[in-house]
Amino acid sequence: MRVLSVVGARPQFVKAAVVSRKIRDVGEEVLVHTGQHYDEEMSDVFFEELDIPEPEYNLGVKSDTHGRQTARMIAELEPVVEEEDPDVVLLYGDTNSTLAGAIVGSKRDVAVAHVEAGLRSGNREMPEEVNRILTDHASDLCFAPSEAAVDNLAAEGIVDGVHWTGDVMYDAVLAARDRARENSTILEDLGLEPDEFVLTTVHRASNTDERENLEAILDGLADAPLPVVFPAHPRTVNRLQEYDLWERATDDLEIIEPLGYLDFVRLLDTAERVATDSGGVQKEAFFLGTRCVTMREETEWTETVDCGWNQLVGPNADLIREGLTTDWEPQSNPQPYGDGSASRRIVGLLQEELETTPDRRIEAPPLD
Numbered sequence: 106m107r108v109l110s111v112v113g114a115r116p117q118f119v120k121a122a123v124v125s126r127k128i129r130d131v132g133e134e135v136l137v138h139t140g141q142h143y144d145e146e147m148s149d150v151f152f153e154e155l156d157i158p159e160p161e162y163n164l165g166v167k168s169d170t171h172g173r174q175t176a177r178m179i180a181e182l183e184p185v186v187e188e189e190d191p192d193v194v195l196l197y198g199d200t201n202s203t204l205a206g207a208i209v210g211s212k213r214d215v216a217v218a219h220v221e222a223g224l225r226s227g228n229r230e231m232p233e234e235v236n237r238i239l240t241d242h243a244s245d246l247c248f249a250p251s252e253a254a255v256d257n258l259a260a261e262g263i264v265d266g267v268h269w270t271g272d273v274m275y276d277a278v279l280a281a282r283d284r285a286r287e288n289s290t291i292l293e294d295l296g297l298e299p300d301e302f303v304l305t306t307v308h309r310a311s312n313t314d315e316r317e318n319l320e321a322i323l324d325g326l327a328d329a330p331l332p333v334v335f336p337a338h339p340r341t342v343n344r345l346q347e348y349d350l351w352e353r354a355t356d357d358l359e360i361i362e363p364l365g366y367l368d369f370v371r372l373l374d375t376a377e378r379v380a381t382d383s384g385g386v387q388k389e390a391f392f393l394g395t396r397c398v399t400m401r402e403e404t405e406w407t408e409t410v411d412c413g414w415n416q417l418v419g420p421n422a423d424l425i426r427e428g429l430t431t432d433w434e435p436q437s438n439p440q441p442y443g444d445g446s447a448s449r450r451i452v453g454l455l456q457e458e459l460e461t462t463p464d465r466r467i468e469a470p471p472l473d
Contacts, residue, residue, distance in 0.1 A: 106132030106459050109191035109215075111182065112160075113141030113202030116274075116385040119366060120197045120220060122155035123276040127452040128195075129158070135189045139178050139202040140165040154365045155281075171201060171232050178205035186213050192459050193218050196240060197273075199233040199384075207243040216458070220273060220451060222247030223254025223263075224405040231311075233384070237405075246458060248451050250274075251408060251441045266458075269472055270450040271443015274385065278392045279445050281370045289371035291364070295334065299375035303329045303429060305358070308338035309382040311420075312400060316348045318420035322400055323350060325418075325425025327357040331377055335360045336369065380429060387415055388442070396435065398428035408441040443472055 108128050112121050121136070128134045138160040164181040166174060178201060186194065186209055194210035196203045197220045210217035222241050226234050241247055241263055249255045250272035258267050292299070305326055312318045319341075326333050335358045337345075342360075345351040354360060364372070373379060373389055378396040381387060387406050390397040397415040409415035413436035418424035450472075 107191045108193055108195050109135045109189055110195045111137050111206035113139035114200045117197040119277045120273045122157045123448040127448050136160040137162045140167050141202050154367050175201045175205050179208055182209045199237045203240050204236040207240040211243040217244045218246035219244040220248045223249040223258040225257045226403045226405040228403050268454055271447035273447045275392055275442050275445050276448045278389050285367040285371040289367050291368040291371050300377045303331050303333045304372050304376040305333055305335050305380040306383050307341050312382050313341050313344045321420045321422040324422035328426045329429040333358045336364045412437045412439055
C-alpha cells in the first residue's frame with residue numbers, strides 16, 4: 106500500500122501524526138506539506154513535537170488569496186502525484202490544501218480518501234465549508250468522525266465508500282495530553298495555576314478581518330473574571346495593529362507567541378474554560394473536558410453543543426461575556442466521536458480497499 110498524504114495546516118499535522126505511524130507500520134507513505142502554514146511556530150514545531158516524519162516534499166506555497174493559493178497548490182501537487190504514483194491520496198479536514206489534493210487525485214485517476222468527511226456547518230460563506238463539500242464529492246473513501254457526519258453525506262447522495270471511523274483528533278489528543286502532563290512547563294513559564302485562567306484563540310477571517318467583530322471580541326474577553334491567555338495567530342496580531350487595537354489588547358489580555366502542540370494541549374487541559382473561533386479547538390476542549398465558548402454563529406461539531414459542553418456566541422461582546430462569567434454545567438458526557446481508535450480503523454479500511462497483504466493488516470474493533 107502506497108499512500109500520499111497531503112497536509113498544510115496545524116490541525117492536519119496533529120491528525121497526520123497518529124495516522125502516519127499506523128500507515129508506516131504496514132505500508133509506504135509519502136508525506137507532502139503544501140506550505141500553507143510555513144513559519145516555525147505554525148509548522149516546524151509540530152513536526153518536531155509530534156514526531157511526524159520529515160515531509161518528502163514541501164511545496165512552499167505560503168499565503169495568498171484562496172483562489173490563487175489553491176491554484177498554486179494544484180499546480181505544485183500534480184507532478185508529485187505523477188512522480189510518486191500512489192495507490193491513494195489521503196486528505197485531512199477542510200483547508201485549501203485538502204481541496205487541492207482532492208482535485209489533483211480525482212483528475213489523475215488516483216483513489217482519494219478524506220479524513221473528517223461529512224462535517225457541515227450549514228454556512229457556505231465559510232471557505233472551509235465549500236472545501237469540505239467539494240472534497241467529499243470528489244472522494245472515493247469518506248472517513249466520517251461521527252454518525253451525524255454519515256447522515257450529512259447521505260443527505261447529499263454520498264453513500265458508497267462511507268465509513269464511520271471515529272475522530273483521529275481524539276486519538277491525537279489522548280496521546281498528547283499524557284505527554285504534555287509529563288513534559289510541558291508552560292504553566293510554570295507563564296505563572297499560571299490550573300482552573301485559574303481562560304484560554305482564547307482568534308484566527309478566523311470573518312472575525313479578524315472585520316474591525317467591528319474583532320473589537321467586540323476584545324470587549325467580551327476583557328470582562329472575563331479570570332486572566333485571559335491569548336496565543337496570538339500572526340494574522341490576528343497584524344489586524345490588531347492595523348485597527349489600532351493592539352495596545353488595548355495587550356493591556357486587557359496576556360498575549361503570547363503561538364505555542365507548540367504539547368504546550369497548547371496543556372493549557373487547554375487546565376484552563377477553566379476556552380473562548381475560540383477554531384473548529385479544532387472546540388473539539389479538543391470537548392475531549393479534554395474543558396467548557397468552550399465559540400465565537401462563531403455556527404459549528405460543524407454540533408454534538409459538542411447538543412450535550413452542553415460548547416456555547417455558540419458569535420462575535421457578540423455581551424454573549425461572550427455571559428459565556429465566560431456564567432457558571433453553566435454540561436448536560437452529559439457522551440462519546441459521539443468514537444473511542445480513540447480511529448487511526449487504526451482508517452488504515453485498516455485503506456488496506457481492505459486497496460487489497461494489501463493481509464498478514465500485516467491493522468484491525469480495530471467496530472464502533473457500536
